[in-house]
Amino acid sequence: MTRIAATFILAILLGLGLQPSRAQAQLARTFVSAAGGNDANDCNRLTPCRTFQVAHDKTLANGEITVLDPGGYGAVFITKAISIINDGVGEAGVLVSGGAVGIVVAAAAGNTVSLRGLTIKGIGFGGGNGIHFASGKSLTVENCVVRNLNGSGFGIVFQPNGPSSLAVSNTFVADNSSSGIVVQPVGAGTVTASFSRVEVYNSGSVGIWLIGDFNTGAVKGAAADSIVSNNSANGFLVSSTSAPTSLQVVRSVAANNGGGVSAQGSANAILRLRQSTITGNGASWFVTGGGIVRSYGDNNIDGNGDLDPAPPTIPRK
Numbered sequence: 001m002t003r004i005a006a007t008f009i010l011a012i013l014l015g016l017g018l019q020p021s022r023a024q025a026q027l028a029r030t031f032v033s034a035a036g037g038n039d040a041n042d043c044n045r046l047t048p049c050r051t052f053q054v055a056h057d058k059t060l061a062n063g064e065i066t067v068l069d070p071g072g073y074g075a076v077f078i079t080k081a082i083s084i085i086n087d088g089v090g091e092a093g094v095l096v097s098g099g100a101v102g103i104v105v106a107a108a109a110g111n112t113v114s115l116r117g118l119t120i121k122g123i124g125f126g127g128g129n130g131i132h133f134a135s136g137k138s139l140t141v142e143n144c145v146v147r148n149l150n151g152s153g154f155g156i157v158f159q160p161n162g163p164s165s166l167a168v169s170n171t172f173v174a175d176n177s178s179s180g181i182v183v184q185p186v187g188a189g190t191v192t193a194s195f196s197r198v199e200v201y202n203s204g205s206v207g208i209w210l211i212g213d214f215n216t217g218a219v220k221g222a223a224a225d226s227i228v229s230n231n232s233a234n235g236f237l238v239s240s241t242s243a244p245t246s247l248q249v250v251r252s253v254a255a256n257n258g259g260g261v262s263a264q265g266s267a268n269a270i271l272r273l274r275q276s277t278i279t280g281n282g283a284s285w286f287v288t289g290g291g292i293v294r295s296y297g298d299n300n301i302d303g304n305g306d307l308d309p310a311p312p313t314i315p316r317k
Contacts, residue, residue, distance in 0.1 A: 028063040030055045034071020052076035052084060052094070067092040067117070078105045078113055081136075086117030093119045096128035099151060107136035109162055116142040127151015127177070133158045138165040145172045153177025153204060163189030163217065167196075174201040180231065181208045185215040195223040200231065207231040207257065210247050212240030212268060221247040227255070234259040235281065238291065241265040248272045256280040260304060263291030270294070272314065279303040285311050 030043035037050035064083035070090030086092035102120035130146035180200035207228030228235035235254030260281040284304035
């Protein structure tokens, strides 16, 4: 198991050429426009800014940035509670290259961050990562696309240093050279992750991966109505040699991956399946190091390379 380096944040800062935002906040709601924005503006509705970073720096904590029209808005380093919102104006994009990260969240412990309607895409030239969460109370990702990150190539990396939560819904993560979504806390306290109507395709490694090796609190995940397909390694993976780490998979599909679902490392790694389909994978499910996969007995497991053995059934009480 390879931990994402603790120096990752420093590398992000150097790659983006950014520093934590200065005390420039003026408005509770700011606006960005690719058509008429200028970063010398105050980011008000009639005088929008051009980039997410400048708008972030001119937005009060707990405020929001609203996208006015389609365009590319640049990488952003988030240090406060804030929302970045695109509700249907067209693509609001962040292009990533040179080993940088599209969106970094390094906020205070009580800060909540929401991203909605954004497209984060790698364009080569040295690789990069899509979204990296290092600290804060929570991250919500809605109606977003994260794709084509090469090099290290993670789509979403959720790596909080304390108690935190991740919620991803209606989001498409595809064509990334490493794993699609990784939850890997590195501190103390309970971390939760939920995935609803999330699709992860064509990752160079794992589709959705929960890791409990580097924190002292529990890691608890749930995935519903989601698809992981054509990922080189496992579709859904739980791994831990220390902290209790679990993932409940409900009404979801793992298809055409190297392995469908897996739990690895120790008996603290548990994956539970209900009303889900596992098909076309090199192996339907497997465990190593004492990991546990359990079924509620109502899954469709067929057409896999290992002749579709059924995982042990959870007794009904």
